[in-house]
Amino acid sequence: xAREGRAxxxxxxxxxxxxxxxxxxxxxxxxxxxxxxxxxWRRFASSPVAVVGLVLTVLFVLVAALTSVIAPTDPFSFxxxxxxxxxxxxxxxxxxxxxxxxxxxVHGARTSLFVGVAVAGASLVIGTVVGGVAGFAGGKVDxxxxxxxxxxxxxxxxxxxxxxxxxxxPGLTNMVLVLALTSWELTARVSRSGVLxxxxxxxxxxxxALGSSPWRNLRTHVLPNTIAPVVALASLQVGGAIxxxxxxxxxxxxxxxxxxxxxxxxNAQSFVRxxxxxxxxxxxxxxxxxxxxxxxxxxxxxxxxPRSRSGGASA
Amino acid sequence: xGSAPANGPAAAxxxxxxxxxxxxxxxxxxxxxxxxxxxxxxxxDGVSFRVGAGETLGLVGESGGGKTTVGLSVLRLVQPSGGxxxxxxxxxxxxxxxxxxxxxxxxxxxxxxxxGALDPRKSVGDSVAEGLRIQGLAPRAEARRRAVEVLDRVxxxxxxxxxxxxxxxxxxxxxxxxxxxxxxDPRLVVCDEPVSAxxxxxxxxxxxxxxxxxxxxGLAYLFIAHDLALVQHISDRVAVMYLGRIVESAPxxxxxxxxxxxxxxxxxxxxxxxxxxxxxxxxxxxxxxPSASAPMTGCPFAPRCPDAMAKCSDEAPQFKEISPGxxxxxxxxx
Amino acid sequence: MTEPLLSVEGLRTHFFVxxxxxxxxDGVSLEIRRGEVVGLVGESGCGKTVTxxxxxxxxxPPGRIVDGSVxxxxxxxxxxxxxVLNSVRGPRIAMIFQQPRxxxxxxxxxxxxxxxxxxxxxxMDRPARRRRAVELLNRVxxxxxxxxxxxxxxxLSGGMAQRVMIAIALAGEPxxxxxxxxxxxxxxxxxxxxxxxxxxxxxxxxxAVILVTHDLGVVAEIADRAAVMYAGRIVEECSVSELYxxxxxxxxxxxxxxxxxxxxxxxxxxxxxxxxxxxLDLPVGCSFAPRCEARSATNLxxxxxQAPQSVSPRDGHRxxxxxxx
Numbered sequence: 001x002a003r004e005g006r007a008x009x010x011x012x013x014x015x016x017x018x019x020x021x022x023x024x025x026x027x028x029x030x031x032x033x034x035x036x037x038x039x040x041w042r043r044f045a046s047s048p049v050a051v052v053g054l055v056l057t058v059l060f061v062l063v064a065a066l067t068s069v070i071a072p073t074d075p076f077s078f079x080x081x082x083x084x085x086x087x088x089x090x091x092x093x094x095x096x097x098x099x100x101x102x103x104x105x106v107h108g109a110r111t112s113l114f115v116g117v118a119v120a121g122a123s124l125v126i127g128t129v130v131g132g133v134a135g136f137a138g139g140k141v142d143x144x145x146x147x148x149x150x151x152x153x154x155x156x157x158x159x160x161x162x163x164x165x166x167x168x169x170p171g172l173t174n175m176v177l178v179l180a181l182t183s184w185e186l187t188a189r190v191s192r193s194g195v196l197x198x199x200x201x202x203x204x205x206x207x208x209a210l211g212s213s214p215w216r217n218l219r220t221h222v223l224p225n226t227i228a229p230v231v232a233l234a235s236l237q238v239g240g241a242i243x244x245x246x247x248x249x250x251x252x253x254x255x256x257x258x259x260x261x262x263x264x265x266x267n268a269q270s271f272v273r274x275x276x277x278x279x280x281x282x283x284x285x286x287x288x289x290x291x292x293x294x295x296x297x298x299x300x301x302x303x304x305x306p307r308s309r310s311g312g313a314s315a
Numbered sequence: 316x317g318s319a320p321a322n323g324p325a326a327a328x329x330x331x332x333x334x335x336x337x338x339x340x341x342x343x344x345x346x347x348x349x350x351x352x353x354x355x356x357x358x359x360d361g362v363s364f365r366v367g368a369g370e371t372l373g374l375v376g377e378s379g380g381g382k383t384t385v386g387l388s389v390l391r392l393v394q395p396s397g398g399x400x401x402x403x404x405x406x407x408x409x410x411x412x413x414x415x416x417x418x419x420x421x422x423x424x425x426x427x428x429x430x431g432a433l434d435p436r437k438s439v440g441d442s443v444a445e446g447l448r449i450q451g452l453a454p455r456a457e458a459r460r461r462a463v464e465v466l467d468r469v470x471x472x473x474x475x476x477x478x479x480x481x482x483x484x485x486x487x488x489x490x491x492x493x494x495x496x497x498x499x500d501p502r503l504v505v506c507d508e509p510v511s512a513x514x515x516x517x518x519x520x521x522x523x524x525x526x527x528x529x530x531x532x533g534l535a536y537l538f539i540a541h542d543l544a545l546v547q548h549i550s551d552r553v554a555v556m557y558l559g560r561i562v563e564s565a566p567x568x569x570x571x572x573x574x575x576x577x578x579x580x581x582x583x584x585x586x587x588x589x590x591x592x593x594x595x596x597x598x599x600x601x602x603x604x605p606s607a608s609a610p611m612t613g614c615p616f617a618p619r620c621p622d623a624m625a626k627c628s629d630e631a632p633q634f635k636e637i638s639p640g641x642x643x644x645x646x647x648x649x
Numbered sequence: 650m651t652e653p654l655l656s657v658e659g660l661r662t663h664f665f666v667x668x669x670x671x672x673x674x675d676g677v678s679l680e681i682r683r684g685e686v687v688g689l690v691g692e693s694g695c696g697k698t699v700t701x702x703x704x705x706x707x708x709x710p711p712g713r714i715v716d717g718s719v720x721x722x723x724x725x726x727x728x729x730x731x732x733v734l735n736s737v738r739g740p741r742i743a744m745i746f747q748q749p750r751x752x753x754x755x756x757x758x759x760x761x762x763x764x765x766x767x768x769x770x771x772x773m774d775r776p777a778r779r780r781r782a783v784e785l786l787n788r789v790x791x792x793x794x795x796x797x798x799x800x801x802x803x804x805l806s807g808g809m810a811q812r813v814m815i816a817i818a819l820a821g822e823p824x825x826x827x828x829x830x831x832x833x834x835x836x837x838x839x840x841x842x843x844x845x846x847x848x849x850x851x852x853x854x855x856x857a858v859i860l861v862t863h864d865l866g867v868v869a870e871i872a873d874r875a876a877v878m879y880a881g882r883i884v885e886e887c888s889v890s891e892l893y894x895x896x897x898x899x900x901x902x903x904x905x906x907x908x909x910x911x912x913x914x915x916x917x918x919x920x921x922x923x924x925x926x927x928x929l930d931l932p933v934g935c936s937f938a939p940r941c942e943a944r945s946a947t948n949l950x951x952x953x954x955q956a957p958q959s960v961s962p963r964d965g966h967r968x969x970x971x972x973x974x
Contacts, residue, residue: 046667202432203442206495209390209424210446211416221434371915377836484924514692514925515863519907519918526917541837548909548918567914585841587866589908591889600838603806 050299056292122180127187135195194226235297373550429488440476740821760798
């Protein structure tokens with residue numbers, strides 16, 4: 001049903017404070033929520049894709065988190081003689097300068113995870129805000145924000161990243177900024193369409209009938225009920241960001257002061273025949289990490305997609 | 316349509332709880348082909364009625380008749396294009412943000428789809444308590460306690476108050492919907508098809524609950540439904556809508572006993588029989604409700620009316636009092 | 650007495666889901682004679698739709714007919730090969746559903762959809778099928794059928810779409826029409842039109858009809874006999890006039906009395922306490938016992954211990970209740 005008079009009204013701080021708990025606040029021991037969570041976990045864990053994705057992702061995150069325990073040495077330091085094949089001392093061998101490939105792979109996980117999470121997180125925030133506001137406010141605001149989104153969509157990410165690195169010099173921060181600013185458009189679209197669907201539902205109207213302001217409605221009812229596919233999408237974006245970072249580093253445009261899988265591959269390309277381990281292990285690491293987060297994202301997407309929920313028998 | 320309130324002058328002596336005058340709601344048509352023609356969908360086209368304190372006004376008609384839009388307009392959940400809505404003497408449509416919020420504490424709504432009307436992520440107790448929190452009437456613990464009380468009144472246990480919506484049945488969820496409206500202690504509850512999504516045996520439970528609550532609290536209902544037997548059962552007065560207009564309004568018994576408008580007669584005759592012996596004779600209307608976007612001169616019901624006369628398609632009949640307390644818009648009553 | 654057109658014996662259709670076995674239909678027996686209209690009545694979840702789908706051989710996993718027989722005009726349908734089912738389903742047993750528009754293919758013209766239904770078995774060529782499609786549309790009361798035959802489902806109103814569904818169902822001149830809540834989604838004046846049409850077609854073609862509905866009024870309108878279902882079983886089966894004048898099962902009595910009636914305005918309605926049991930967790934004994942006021946009045950203990958058998962206290966009237974057995 002078309003509605004008028006829905007234009008967003010300004011919200012004062014006092015009203016914000018008076019209007020109850022926000023969606024993200026922890027609820028303590030809410031039995032209903034806990035019960036729902038248990039049931040959801042069983043359903044989630046029943047999918048093999050979900051389990052594999054989750055295991056690989058956890059592995060990836062653990063390696064990145066425990067870098068200093070697993071490989072305490074500086075990956076740039078010389079650990080042995082050049083081109084040592086994998087052995088008990090250097091599990092994954094050494095590179096052309098005698099640096100430990102294993103240490104590089106482990107420290108590279110940290111770099112990749114940082115880039116992936118930073119980019120996906122930024123696009124989650126920007127996309128949700130832009131899409132949420134566009135969908136909820138509608139009208140001219142919606143038109144303006146969606147034109148902006150389209151503008152971001154037509155910017156070629158990879159070449160923009162190349163240009164920025166060429167202009168401002170290689171650096172992890174620059175790269176994350178460029179990728180974040182060019183990757184939120186899909187999130188914004190998904191978020192907007194979710195908001196458009198949910199805001200017409202009767203429970204939103206019901207809250208409005210109870211006296212709830214539009215902003216309170218957006219915060220407590222609309223966004224929490226549309227966030228699921230957006231989070232699933234963010235998980236997929238982690239993988240995309242990791243790949244782009246690796247590609248740029250492979251082309252020698254990565255941050256030279258930070259070890260990364262792409263940098264290691266770049267270094268390895270001249271020695272593919274002589275020292276296969278230099279390229280195989282970083283390559284495997286990229287594949288496993290991206291596969292893990294992508295499977296997890298797919299599984300989350302399926303899990304939250306109402307159409308994929310199995311219904312019981314009806315009479 | 317005249318602006319005379321559908322309850323007639325008898326009721327006009329005392330101020331009504333709710334008075335709706337000449338309510339109009341047009342929707343712009345989104346379709347590109349039709350937008351150029353400048354047409355708009357007249358969902359509600361000049362509706363007037365009043366509801367007294369503790370009274371039930373039934374609003375019946377088929378889908379596309381504009382009943383739901385009237386209900387939403389009363390709480391200003393849609394913004395009407397014209398007319399006035401006055402509740403307890405205050406102008407709902409002119410109310411500012413603060414006043415509107417206060418008004419919505421005094422009038423509430425119960426929706427048709429019990430599951431769709433509840434946030435799937437919140438326990439039903441929290442959904443009921445939400446109104447108290449929004450209106451700033453109670454701190455959180457107090458709001459929860461009162462929610463459990465009201466849920467108990469409508470027949471749900473404290474354990475069920477902690478359930479998520481998908482864990483309850485349709486009938487239970489509709490009780491939650493009623494509790495959510497009641498917790499603010501309103502004077503008027505708009506019931507928009509409150510039982511049509513429920514099973515027969517559960518419908519009766521909900522209807523009884525609504526009747527009991529009305530007795531206890533002196534609630535007034537604007538009861539919107541397509542089921543005539545139901546409306547007749549629960550209402551003091553009934554208004555029949557067709558294509559955005561009220562075509563007839565009368566005390567429930569009289570309307571069903573001797574309908575004055577041909578559409579009311581057709582509706583009554585279309586209701587499935589309440590006994591097989593009554594089944595096999597009836598007046599079956601031709602055609603279906605046309606879209607409300609076609610420009611209309613004359614009576615909106617004329618194209619389907621078995622009694623239509625030549626002037627019916629040229630001139631719209633006035634909505635006027637045909638006998639004390641009975642109003643209809645039809646030339647046959649002249 | 651002649652052999653019934655359809656004879657269902659001890660039908661059990663269960664759904665094997667993660668949470669357990671849903672016994673949606675649990676021992677249904679029913680006979681339909683030629684040209685007879687039987688109303689299959691019950692509330693949501695009682696198994697009426699699953700019964701009708703089982704008869705038409707349309708049960709899909711996780712559902713399965715685990716026991717019983719469905720004999721149609723001498724042919725056993727349970728366990729029959731797909732070839733046999735296809736020769737029966739469509740031409741001889743046709744179905745219409747609650748959501749007519751969802752049952753029509755949105756990208757195919759109305760004429761082609763009817764034409765497709767005519768292709769199997771009739772041996773008609775394309776122009777003949779086209780002419781027959783127009784005839785059928787005319788038959789179901791669609792005005793200007795020459796134009797409508799070229800239209801697509803989104804151009805039809807709900808009532809019109811249901812008429813088209815009926816035309817498709819009639820294409821094979823079926824002996825049995827299963828109508829699953831055919832008017833529930835329609836407005837009351839349109840519902841009256843569709844019921845009138847069904848009644849007229851049924852009489853003209855001497856077609857048997859199983860009308861699946863929750864609406865007792867619809868049954869009164871059109872059915873000769875009624876079968877009332879509760880929790881996967883038929884609890885009462887009788888002529889429609891007996892259903893209204895002398896129902897026997899406490900559930901049927903409760904259903905009849907819980908309808909709002911004109912005479913006692915604003916009074917409390919009789920209610921059946923509680924709600925329909927979850928089919929995963931049916932009570933031992935009679936499924937209706939926990940809600941049964943007649944049981945609490947008479948204090949019968951057998952109700953909660955043993956499921957009642959179907960008995961026939963009157964000719965042509967069967968009931969599953971310990972009060973009558």
